[in-house]
Amino acid sequence: MTSRNESDLDDEDNDGLGHEDADASGDGTHRAGLVAVVGRPNVGKSTLINALVGYKVSIVSQRPQTTRHRILGIDTRPHGQIVFVDTPGLHSDGKRAINRYMNRAARSSLADVQLGLLVIEAGQWRDEDEAAFGVLRDSGLPRALVINKVDKIRDKTALLPFIAQVAKDRDFAEVFAVSAEKNKGLDGLRRRVLALLPESPPLFGEDEVTDRSERFLVAELIREQLMRQLGAELPYAAAVNIESYAEEQRGNKAPMLRIGATIWVERDSQKAIVIGAGGQRIRAVGQSARLAIESQFERKVFLELWCKVRDGWSDDEASLRGFGYAE
Numbered sequence: 001m002t003s004r005n006e007s008d009l010d011d012e013d014n015d016g017l018g019h020e021d022a023d024a025s026g027d028g029t030h031r032a033g034l035v036a037v038v039g040r041p042n043v044g045k046s047t048l049i050n051a052l053v054g055y056k057v058s059i060v061s062q063r064p065q066t067t068r069h070r071i072l073g074i075d076t077r078p079h080g081q082i083v084f085v086d087t088p089g090l091h092s093d094g095k096r097a098i099n100r101y102m103n104r105a106a107r108s109s110l111a112d113v114q115l116g117l118l119v120i121e122a123g124q125w126r127d128e129d130e131a132a133f134g135v136l137r138d139s140g141l142p143r144a145l146v147i148n149k150v151d152k153i154r155d156k157t158a159l160l161p162f163i164a165q166v167a168k169d170r171d172f173a174e175v176f177a178v179s180a181e182k183n184k185g186l187d188g189l190r191r192r193v194l195a196l197l198p199e200s201p202p203l204f205g206e207d208e209v210t211d212r213s214e215r216f217l218v219a220e221l222i223r224e225q226l227m228r229q230l231g232a233e234l235p236y237a238a239a240v241n242i243e244s245y246a247e248e249q250r251g252n253k254a255p256m257l258r259i260g261a262t263i264w265v266e267r268d269s270q271k272a273i274v275i276g277a278g279g280q281r282i283r284a285v286g287q288s289a290r291l292a293i294e295s296q297f298e299r300k301v302f303l304e305l306w307c308k309v310r311d312g313w314s315d316d317e318a319s320l321r322g323f324g325y326a327e
C-alpha cells in the first residue's frame with residue numbers, strides 16, 4: 001500500500017481540479033466503489049488513471065502492453081472515493097504464459113467492481129476494441145465509454161458522428177470525450193462516475209493512492225525507463241526484480257533509499273542490448289529511473305542495476321511467479 005506525500009496533496013489543491021465535483025448529488029451523500037478500466041493496449045488507460053488520481057500509480061509508454069498487472073488507483077474526495085482498477089490491455093496474443101497472465105489479470109479485474117469503463121482512442125474502433133467491449137458486456141456490469149486522446153483530433157465536429165456510431169446499441173450509461181494527457185474532460189468524468197457508484201463509506205484511507213507497495217512501484221519505474229529508452233529494441237520479455245530495498249538513516253538528513261534491481265532477459269543477445277556499448281545503456285536507464293524514483297518518493301536514491309539471462313522465463317509459470325506475476 002502506498003500513500004501520498006503531503007506535498008502531493010498540496011499539488012492537488014493547486015492543479016485546478018477543485019472539489020466542486022466531489023459531492024455529485026449536493027446532498028452530502030458519500031459514494032464509493034471500484035471501477036475497472038479496460039480496453040485494448042495503448043489507448044491510455046494508465047495515463048487516465050494517473051491523471052484522475054493525481055499520482056503515478058501505473059507506468060506509461062508508447063509501447064503497447066506496458067501495464068502487466070492489476071493495479072488500484074485511489075481517488076479520494078470529501079464526498080466520494082473512486083477506486084480505479086488499471087488492467088493490462090486486453091489483447092489477442094495468448095501464446096506465452098505472460099500474455100495469458102495479462103489477459104487473466106484484465107478479466108479478473110472485472111470481478112467485484114461496480115462499473116466498467118471502456119477506453120478507446122478517438123476516431124478508432126478496431127477489432128480489439130470490439131473484443132474488449134465484448135468482455136465488458138459479458139461481465140454484465142454497468143458500463144461507460146471513455147473516448148480518449150481527443151486532443152489528436154483536429155476537426156472536433158468529426159467526433160460527434162463517431163460517438164454516435166460507437167455508442168449506438170451498446171448501452172453505455174455515459175459517454176465521455178477526454179484527453180488524459182492534457183487533463184481535459186476529467187472533472188466531468190469523475191463527477192458522473194461517482195454519481196453511478198453506490199452510497200458507501202470510503203473503502204481505503206484518505207492518504208492511500210494505490211494497493212501496491214513502494215517496492216513494486218520502484219520496479220515499475222525502472223521497467224518504464226527500459227521501455228522508453230530501448231523502444232522497439234527492448235526485448236519484449238524483460239522483467240525487473242528488486243533484489244534489495246533498504247532505507248538508510250543519514251543523521252539529520254532525509255533518509256536514503258538503497259535499491260538493487262535485476263533486469264531479467266531471455267538471451268545473451270538481449271542482455272547485450274540492455275547493457276549497451278561499454279555499459280552506457282544500462283547506466284542511462286539507471287540514471288533516469290533513479291531521478292524518477294527520487295521525484296516520486298521524495299528521497300535520495302542509490303540505485304544499482306544488473307542484467308541477467310534466464311532462458312524462457314516469460315513462458316514459465318514458476319519464473320513468472322518469482323518475478324511477481326502472481327494473482
Ligand SMILES: Nc1nc2c(ncn2[C@@H]2O[C@H](COP(=O)(O)OP(=O)(O)OP(=O)(O)O)[C@@H](O)[C@H]2O)c(=O)[nH]1
Nearest residue numbers: 041042043044045046047064065066067089180181
Ligand atoms: N495524444 C495523447 N496521447 C495520450 C493520451 N493518453 C495517453 N496517451 C499516450 O498513449 C500511450 C499509451 O498510454 P498508456 O497510458 O500506457 O496506455 P495503456 O492503455 O495503459 O496501455 P497498455 O499498458 O498497453 O494497456 C502513451 O504514449 C501515452 O502518452 C491523450 O490523451 N492524448
